[in-house]
Amino acid sequence: MDSKVCMNQQCTSSSSSSSIDLKRGWPLRSGGFATLCHHCGIAYEQLVFCDKFHSNDSGWRECTTCGKRLHCGCVASSSWLELLDSGGVNCISCSESHGICSTLTGEKNKDCRVFSADDGGGKQFTTVGSQSNGSRSRHLLPKPVKSIMAAGLEANVSSLTQLRVARPPVEGRIKNQLLPRYWPRITDQELRQISGDSNSTVVPLFEKVLSASDAGRIGRLVLPKACAEAYFPPISQPEGLPLRIQDVQGKEWVFQFRFWPNNNSRMYVLEGVTPCIQSMQLQAGDTVTFSRMDPEGKLLMGFRKASLMQTCSDFPSQDNKHLSSIPKGSFSSEPFFLPGADNLHSANSQSALLDSVKGSGVFPLSALSKHFSAVEFGWHIAEMNGEKTLDGIFPSSMLVPERKRSRNIGSKSKRLLIDSQDAFELKLSWEELQDMLCPPPCVKPSTVAIEDHEFEEYDQPPVFGKKSIFTMRQSGEQEQWAQCDSCLKWRRLPVNVLLPPKWTCQEHTWALSRPSCSGPEDLSPHELESLLKMSKEHKKQKIASGLKSAHEHESSDPDGLGNSKAVRGDTSGTSAASIATTTKHPRHRPGCSCIVCIQPPSGKGKHKPTCTCNVCMTVKRRFKTLMMRKKKRQSEREAEIAQRNKFDWVSKEEAEVESYQQLVIPHDSLENHKRLGSESEFLSQSNKQSEKLEEIGKEQLDLNCHPDRENLQQSSSRVSMVSLLQEASLPLQTYLKQNGLTSLVSDQRVSSGSNVLLPQVTRESEVQFDEDQCLSHEIEEQEVKEELSETDQAGNDPS
DNA sequence: ACTCTGCATGGCGGG
């Protein structure tokens, strides 16, 4: 979206960042038409002068490279376009330089204007020197045009001292093949610092963001081919030649400048850079700059530490994809733009903006960090070290050891492989965060289908709700507890109430509309103590069990919450309320009306198999996704196994799949299979399978999902467990079949290397969906553990 | 066992 702002500071429109109405003016020599501000009549034609920003009828110009529409007036702003020494215009969005063709003179690349350099990287437009239509001898001298950036950050920009603007290759158009990312963004001030008092001219050549390889111990700095060939001495032999480069401290380094043949091309490197890199204390993400001192031609090497405020855009593009370990849904993937800066699409401008904002000290770090997208969060996590921690945002425990971190940056896996413990702590944090995230109230989601998966879309962002504690009475009735922000007392609330972040017990209007709900109640000191203790224990166990499951790849606590014992044991609490923490699945939210959350433990009110409520649909969706993934993995493994031609290898994951399959195989299906006699091995192992199934079921079934929790707890009967599992498996199989996944189980089984072949599921029956949910939740937890374990294994496995 | 060297590979951006 273009932000059209009148350049006339007298124009009332100029005080607003909102678009103004531009009306069509007279035709221009360069084509198109002048544009007049509807308010003040300012003729934008006066500032139209380039031949590459092709005119359209509104007086706006499109960059021939990036297509971004910029008003020609923006060339006056160092924020948007940099005026080049050579007399051109540099689009900051794409760094494409555009020769100036003054519509005033009609001569290409002849600049009719007078510039005065400011202290910033850009030039400040001050005057124009010739006429456009004869009626004006002097064009308007806009104050720095309220560019798009300025529109949103006017106050902030005014305090900026240095804009880091990419400089195009200084040596003319023969070298404009350099990718803009290598253009030096050294400021005039820095140039002056480098050149000092000498009469020499420092010519910025190029810069490069250090990759992990560059900053690693190999000591090889890969040079951009174009830069190497443009600015370094020509070499014909791979051995190259030694190159003397002076650093900012005046120390001279000798690097071997050489190349390797690579795909009929060359790959240029500087060898032996490790001492220099270490001397400058550079690491991946920092930038090295190369300049040349003229006329002596001495090469200079500078550096720029990766600013904490730098966006990932400043990094090699492939480093931008570290989302995988960021819990999905935790953050919007929307790019971060400051208010009013919604046209800042480019890496350069964003970077410059952020650098600038940082320099201006306008925004506190936390304020900016809040707005970073998940992408940028990902990058920051990868990049943080001791001195770059986002204090107060991420715990120091999330810091990644140097070596691991360096490997993670830009790793080919494109994954952010943070330490498993850190990952789990992060996961908990996100879980906790997600506990507080609720759909916006009174907003109905629209449903979109993407690749057969339905997603709920909300027009409004999620809201933060007040964190509450869920408990369960001995009777099985669930309760919610929250602390009043006014009287600080803990109040008992109906379980489906969603509280605002700030809540006082006087606001319980919901109680009026829900006569069946009991109003808030005080929590006695005893209850409070018990509740808080339990909550604390709950959290400890959650972490402990999570870590355990991450490391041992198995857990006796199937729901990952580590509190199943609390349900069983602590229900004998001494308080009148018999407070016991629930083991509700993490995805259940306050206000969730799914069967797991609302139904009493007696088992009444189950969802029907055909239920299409959000929860059921989500469960179905996730289960389908899981199955697809499993299938994919299995097919990959199949190929590997087939290649090895042996079947003695069963991974932990497959063991889990096996466990899962055991969970979902109906007992009678086994019997059917037995009768059919399709696999003799199966017969010999079916009893073992059943036993194992029961054990696993005991260990892994999320009891809290089960409506008849109390009965289940009391029951130690194998029969009841088996029957439960049988029952639970049926809708799953039905679902598999409905989705064309009926062969999945057997596929997986075969490929897992097990001798046991599973029968096709043939039976469909109508059973309640909540058990299915239990399994699905269970599977989701398994999946998380599995992934954690995989990560762990990958980290430990040298191969 | 570790480091160095030269090359290969594949992802990704640009044309």
Place this chain on the structure above:
DNA sequence: CCGCCATGCAGAGTT
């Protein structure tokens, strides 16, 4: 689709 380049990797060299 092509070329750049980040990174992996095997083999040689060194400790």
